[in-house]
Amino acid sequence: MFDKKKLETIKTEKEQWDCGPVEKTCAKFPERKTTFTTISGEEVERLYTPLEVADFDYDTKLGFPGEYPFTRGVQPTMYRGRFWTMRQYAGFGTARETNERYRYLLEQGQTGLSVAFDLPTQSGYDSDHALSMGEVGKVGVAIDSVDDMRVLFDQIPLDKVTTSMTINAPATVLLGMYFALAEEQGVPYSKVGGTVQNDILKEIICRGQYIYPPLPSMRLTVDLIKYCYEHVPRWNSISISGYHIREAGSTAAQEMAFTIANGITYVQSCIDRGMEVDSFAPRLSFFYNAFTNVLEEVAKFRAGRRYWARVMKERFGSENPRSMMMRYHVQTGGVTLTAQQPLNNIVRVALQTLATAYGGAQSLHTNSYDEALCLPTEEAVTVALRTQQVVAEESGAADTIDPLAGSYYVEALTDRIEAEIDDYIKKIDAMGGTLKAIEDGYVQKEIQDSAYRFQKEIESNERVYVGINRYTMEEPPPTNLLKVDPKQRDIETEKLKKFRVERDQKSWKAALDRLDEVSRTDENVMPVVIEAVKARATVGEVCDVWRNIWGEYRPKEFV
Amino acid sequence: MDTKSRDLDISVIMEDLAAEVLQGSVRAMARLITLVENEDPRAFEFLGSIYPHTGRAHVLGITGSPGTGKSTLTDKITSVLRQQEKTVGVVAVDPSSPFTGGALLGDRIRMQRASGDPDVFIRSMATRGNLGGLARTTADVIKIMDGFGKDWVIVETVGVGQDEVEIAKTADTTIVVLAPGLGDSIQSMKAGVMEIADLYVINKADRSGADALVTEVRIRVEQDAQIKEAAWRAPVLKTVAVEDQGTEPLLEAIENHRSFLEQSGRLKKVRREKTRQETLSLLKEEISHNVLEKILGNGRFDDLIDDIVAHRKDPYTSVKEIVTTIFPDEE
Amino acid sequence: MTGKKRIKVIMAKPGLDGHDRGAKLLARVFAEAGMEVVYTGLRQTPEMIVEAALQEDADVVGLSSLSGVHNYFFPRVVELLKENGLDDVLVVGGGIIPDEDIPGLKDSGVAAIFGPGTRTEDIVKFIVEKVSRN
Ligand code: B12
């Protein structure tokens, strides 16, 4: 960007500035700290100049929005055409209660739905299972059967909304129910749009909702991707997630690196199953976090887009630009929010939203200010949604594309994070790939070490956290917390009892037998799963078929 | 809940702690193990009462580098033993931090298939500064489980390098676990490890390099057999512990070794040697404890040091003199 | 021989809750404070937790729950501990636990509850003070 001579002059001038005014000022007024770091521990210089981006080449590093390497964004007009999708993750209690929350959110201007399932559902247990005791409907909606799914989307036409479902180990089953419901509503598969998380690797790494050993789990993942590619073209069949990795404690660079490493594994698995890279890759989507250090987040997003584009093109030989685009959803950083002085969280979320907008995301969930207290109340969710709307409509951040490009700092940090991603990918490749790196606990250990370091920084007051280690105050206990009815399990159990009696036993049994049979072959399970849930098999029953075949997985948990 | 001193509690039930163990109280066993771990002098008495009831369990040692799959294997072996209706005690040793003295005891988490089974007792132990792969008191803990009536006691050593050969002095059958891709190769293996293995397990046979490792180890075992005549030649087995493959053949091999020990009279010989070693070290400890107490207790030792420093006396003669005073009838 | 004594802690995650950042952090912090720590991993039933406490002769059982199931699991663990004669085990808990639930949990026998933002050194101090094994 700069010619050699110019850089030389800047270098001399910078040295003079360092030895002159800076030194003088520091002598009189020392800086606040000797080293400054981002929340991820990236060292931050006093000043960034062209010297830090000396070998910057516009075309190779940035290019244009919608064009390779997509550093500046995946669409040519970005938010000037349409804002990101505002999508609040929600679910609790019964399907009926959650349905009400969804319809409220849609009325408030939300543009997509996002389903939070309760833990029994996510672990493939029905509400009446012994291990569901105490958990039914607690932190998400309880879905046992296609009947529950029908209530969940009551009066919500599936061709008019896009739905995101946070479901992983049993993803095929819940998605099967969703497709079955679409059929009931008379919506053709070609009109159904949305995303299913379907990312089992990060469950093993840091989210904990795994059921089967890695290999059969990966088979289910790929079956789903393949089925969607063949039958449901608008469906994002996986959401490769860094969000949880970051929440579990990683740095920004680790978040991006480990997500991309997982992404590489999924792409390779699909290719190994005989799919053309450019057939399925356009439907891959990603999911990231946004913390409060705005510029670091923006750099992370830009670095990630650029790196992924290169991976797809160079490593996998993709020729379709759509395959090279890293499209992603963002959720603001839950773990950055405090139980202390919860209203401060609104400000954190606003900054995180800004980072997301500057970073060029496709959709966003903003956390509520009561994040560290309970599931969000309606009031808190509304503020969170309004925060997005304020940033979108009032801040101007959405009016020009990638506005931070060309900032010496942001470009330097983008390069640095990209280099860190590259280091990790090389290291993981050398270990024999993500599956091995996970099995040996390498990825988990890296994340936990970062989490530990962060905690130590807070407790030693090295890093200031408002309301935690500085600017603290006495507060009355919080009021107005959302409570979920503890009798939920009884309600669902009663419902299930009836459901199990009333269904057609013969077709139900036949469907499960058929599922068992197909699951033992290489055939795609998706069609038989859909048949099974239509024949009114429950989530737990389908998952049990596979538990019998593949057993349950207990990964090594590392401390 | 108020502050409670658990010590008080122990003294309350102390009187019949050993009796309770012998009667099958899991709680008493757990407590007694704690006393032993703490090297509480009161524990010896109980160990004394339990000793007559020991010697029945087969003690299986499992050692190998970190992460080779020792805990997972222990879990699977336990399952097979349980199918045969054998009762099992497991001692899983992990290292204490030399800096803080604390420890993360990470083996138990791998052994959860047995959870809920009252006939399996798993106890994690920290090394508390002991080198050699076991805690100083592991042998005593094994005795407690043995005396309690466990048919088998499985001991998982610390997974640190290959100098940890203490297990062989403690176990009847010692398994050395290796895995491909962990830098485990014959070259890196110290001679000590080769000498302690009654059985080799090449775990993680699902990973590439397993067959090569098997061949390598077999060749080495052959070579050793040619150099040194031995009645037992360590078999080399392949397992995939996570998928429970090869566990049953492994157990058969262990049983073979056990029969070999019994039929060849080796078991008696080996156990006699172990008893000798253990008694000897107890004796040494007791003597040095008593003697030192006498010598260091009265302040004369410091005077003596003064004399030696000033070269008024020499250390060699001085030590002899002291010992003669304490054991006058020596000579 | 007091130098040989170590506080033994079982750090457990009851139920299907996968939030383990805090539990793993504390396991490490406790070990660094000189304790011997058994981390059980995820998906523990009260029976499994109590079995571990019994066999390991734990001084402390730590329960970490962030998925709103504490009112079911914590009292159940205390109850089972008592049934097994382990009434002197210190039970502490933490995670996302509304203030209004704390008195009930304490009544059931949980010694203390620590919420988000607690300094881990305060937790260590609490445990060391309570388990005075001198
Ligand atoms: C990080 C996080 C995640 C990560 C977890 C990563 C991991 N491996 O741990 C991810 C992204 C995976 C996640 C997922 C989910 N999460 Co979450 N998550 C959080 C979040 C943002 C922070 C928790 C955290 O780790 N904090 C940092 C650690 C260090 O603090 P801590 O655990 O609180 O521990 C401290 C104290 O509580 C205490 N402590 C904790 N445990 C113990 C134990 C003992 C013995 C002691 C003495 C002290 C103690 O000491 C620690 C040090 O200060 C909280 C909200 C928040 N801000 O607290 C939501 C939150 C806990 N999650 C929530 C939900 C609903 C979920 C999901 C169930 C959503 C869904 N339906 O899918 C999923 C499913 C997860 C699963 N498998 O169970 C809800 C729970 C609601 C409730 N209880 O009513 C919360 C409160 C957010 C919200 N308001 O909605 N989550």
Ligand SMILES: Nc1nc2c(ncn2[C@@H]2O[C@H](COP(=O)(O)OP(=O)(O)OP(=O)(O)O)[C@@H](O)[C@H]2O)c(=O)[nH]1
């Ligand atoms: N691929 C593969 N992985 C295995 C096998 N056996 C164990 N593992 C994995 O290897 C890791 C270590 O297993 P552990 O059983 O904890 O090994 P360990 O030797 O007890 O480890 P330390 O006690 O830490 O030394 C875990 O992630 C296991 O799941 C196997 O046969 N194949």
Ligand SMILES: [Mg+2]
């Ligand atoms: Mg182990």
